[in-house]
Amino acid sequence: MRHSNRSRIVRLASAAAVIALVAAIIAPAAAFAAVPKPTIALSTSYQTKAARLLVSGHMTKSLAGKVVQVQIKKPGRSYWDTLTQQDLKIRATSYYSAYYTPMLAGTFYVRTRYSNSAGNAYSRTVSFRVKTGPSVKADLVLQSTTSTRDSGIIEALVPAFLHSCPEYNFKGVFVGSGTAIANSRAGNGDILLAHSPAAEVSFMDPSTATPAAPYTGFTRYKVMYNDYVLVGPTVNPSAITTGESAVSAFGKVATAGSGFWSRNDNSGTNAKEKEIWALCTPANPQIETTSPLTYKSWYKASGTMGMAQALAAANNGPGYTLADRGTWLNAKSLGMVGSLKVVNEGDARYFNPYSVIEIKGARNWQGGQDFSRWIRSAAAQEIIRTYGTSTFGQPLFVPNQGSY
């Protein structure tokens, strides 16, 4: 009887072990089968010259209406990019497809990823080879602000970018932030680098699209920052001190009626300056009447002046103006602003963040994606971190790449 008791326990234990073992094998397999795997096929695996090819496949289960992400690894890159800007929709027959035109020569790797709550499933990785790249490089239009050009940071970054991504013909259009965003809304930019946060947030909102300006932002990332400085005459008639708050400094400019030079062009600097004027008490002391909009005589709102010109005008005046530190240091080193000095700085309101924004449906969205990724990479951030130290003794920008 003792023998049969022990053998029963042994039998129970072994049965439990077998069940546990089987469950351990089946359960992950069941979980694995729970996420449907995509298949993938390319229309061609070798091209002598870069031409459009078709990437297609289907899901192992019928999943019409869901999305898959097709990933591509371009030659010389170590990371996966997306084949299309937005994820592909699976059709009613559980089939998906997309056209792709390579812009480089080399071997490309492509795979598809399907994600649901159970996890990610990848198709097998296929590759295709392009023997020679396209004869004409694709244009990449960067819409950016005059401060990035005039401080020289773009000139420092572009050669490194083109070394990393040589398939583009870089075209930088440098206008005020407001104009850059307006140009991007009209679809005339592939990537946007701006420093006007309120306007950028509005650009990211798809509901702000109009039939005349149908494009809006796709992704927005931080790139770098610096600060604004209020500059004024060395004599300083408004008796502003460097330590006081921005709002009280602007208030002193208003009450003393000292000349203030405004760019009046919807640039980032103009937006910041208007933001601070609105916080003074009473609000907007530089506006005489709101309708029609007229300014007080001491507020010089030109509309055609770049930052350096506004500094030269303030120097000539003499008067006050708000400038970003990069252009201020540059102008000072060129000897253009002899009678001006920094009268107020350091307030948190003077924070000047730069963001890089991809545009949904841009003509060369791939170039935009590459630029956005590159400018946030360690190499570019290092260039930004050290830029200006040799010429001005202090770095002009502080890199702070990240998401919002």
Add this chain to the structure above:
Amino acid sequence: MNIYATAFADAIRLLSTADVTVWQVIILSLMVSGSAVLIAAFIGIPLGYALGISRHTGRSAIMLLVNTAMGFPPVVVGLFVYMALSRSGPLGLLALLYTPGGMVIAQVILATPLVLGVSAAAVSAVPGDLRIQIRALGASRLQEGLAVLKEARGGVMASVVAGFGAIISEVGAVSIVGGGIEGSTNVMTTAIVAEVSRGQNSKAMAWAFVLIGIALLVNVVLTTMQSTSTRHGA
């Protein structure tokens, strides 16, 4: 006066350093304005001839429109062309924005009324008896037209010179349509504006002297052609 002297010296230095970017800008200016004035001549001279010899009642109204078009601000033309070539505009698919091709289109629109108007005035100054005489001698329409244009060649050349002068020196259209992109769409006038907005007035003046010098050179060439043709002519 010292500022101008230093700017002139800077201009000579700018050219003599033979910087490839400087020559690129100069060559692009000449190519854009040169092709634009050639296309404008191709369109404007035949139409100017037709307008010059016509006698119908609508002639003065058309002349009025042409004279108004001659005075179009280049910025306005640039704005219209930008909106047309913009990606959300009617011709967006052509992808001509921020390219020299788009700049040529804008400059053709600026130069054609000038070429047309001045050619029409030159052709209408040719005595009508000449046309009757040529036709009586058995000339075809084409031969008649060429003879009248040959007679009016002084004025027709002047129209091309005027067209070229107007477009090589304008900045509004090329800066809006081209974007002044360094390396691809920067011409002399947009380089001047860029240097001024950077506060580099002396460098801007150097470019200004270069522009004046180039315009002078081209006009010397055209005027020499004009005077040799009139000398060898009737």
